[in-house]
Amino acid sequence: MIASEQNLFALAVEMSLDGIVIGDKTGNITYVNDAIVKMMEAQSKDEIVGKHILEFVDPNERQRAIENSQKCETTGEGWKDQFTATTKTGKKIPVELSAAPIKNEKGQTIAFIDIVRAVGDRIETETRLREAHQNLALANEKLLVVGGIVRHDIANKLNVLNMKAYLAKKDGDLEALLNSTQTACSQIRRVIEFSRDYEMLGKEAMTYVNVGKVFDEVVELFPDIKLEVKNECHGLAVLADSLLRELFYNLFENTLKYGKTATQIRLSYILEDEQLKLIYEDNGVGIAAEMKPKLFTKGAGQGSGLGLYLIKKTAEVYGWSVEEGGTEGKNAKFTFTIPKTTYKQ
Incomplete structure (x- = not known):
């Protein structure tokens, strides 16, 4: 690579909006761009360079990062995953990390390069979309359930009551008709109360x-x-x-x-x-x-x-x-x- 191309490459890396980290094969950081400094809420690159990259990964997720790195070393292929990063101020931020090995002419891994992207806004947007879909699904279910109950269940109760009225008229058993009417009214009231409560789900x-x-x-x-x-x-x-x-x-x-x-x-x-x-x-x-x-x-x-x-x-x-x-x-x-x-x- 000629000098002008090298300068152009270095400038592109430095100006990248995504964070870029380069380190040796043991995981010690040797270079970061300005985007990483800003993302990690550091004052300068010196606060990051020389540290091990796992220092910036949430302790609960470090084992997964180690396993990904070991697999990369074995296969020689890069990997991508999401982690919770810890900034210099202790703030937890979700990031997407794409890692790849840097190899010499003999194909031996001599270093690594990570592209780090903050995904908090994306996750928040995905969460809002998921909640909106859930609310829409619940609203549709309410229409189907409540509509079905009002039409079907109440109609059934009225049909039974109508049959009881016919039999009472035929047999003269008014007491049975009154008991059936009371039971049907109680059941219909419960169905209406259910539809009211069901419609309130998720509204408050x-x-x-x-x-x-x-x-x-x-x-x-x-x-x-x-x-x-x-x-x-x-x-x-x-x-x-x-x-x-x-x-x-x-x-x-x-x-x-x-x-x-x-x-x-x-x-x-x-x-x-x-x-x-x-x-x-x-x-x-x-x-x-x-x-x-x-x-x-x-x-x-x-x-x-x-x-x-x-x-x-x-x-x-x-x-x-x-x-x-x-x-x-x-x-x-x-x-x-x-x-x-x-x-x-």
Whole structure:
């Protein structure tokens, strides 16, 4: 390469908007351009040159970087990956790193060159697009589910009531007609309440909500219950909205309706693997094994089949997961797994 070409190459490297790092084969940095100095929030190149490149990689990700480098040395091929870099001020930034070996005339690796690109803005844009798609998918699902329920479920209830009215007119059994009317009205009201709650999914801004307090409020809605209620969640706060009350209400109502032998309801939590497990359980008859695979499916189970479906959808909006892990004949146990970033004690 003639001198003018070398100068042009050096100038291009120095003026690159992407960070460029050159180092020896052991990982010690021998050159960086100005973009790296700015990216790493350093005052000068001297703060970076002479350091090992792993010093700027998050400790939790260094092993992956080492494995990539070892593979590169074995195959002689470059690689690309995303890492969290640590700047001189301690700030964590996401970067995309493309690395390649520099070889001599004999094909031996004598150094490496890394092209480092900050991808924080791109990741933020991708996150916003993903959230927008999720919101759109939820909105479409609401239209399909709510529309289907209002048309199908309510129509079914009215058809049954119409048949009862016909039979009552024929047989003169007005008491049966009144009982059927009361039952149908109750069922229709529940369907309408479900559609209202379902339409609210994801609409409210989430704030930290006191779990113990919300559960106490639900218990107060059942003043005549004879069950023992243990609330061990006072002081625990989770990111949620007003539908958390509906979630607990549905669980509580299920115990009262279908727990049969239940004498106790307990709400508790445990910390496990940097996640929080929120646990609702009763000591009733539990849930039949054959019901569990479709337990959270719309229309499954006893009653309207809407309560547990709404619970699952509410949990998903919160970023939680839910599973039922009770034992048939012994207890029902619903465990909500909550990410570390969405709760506080």
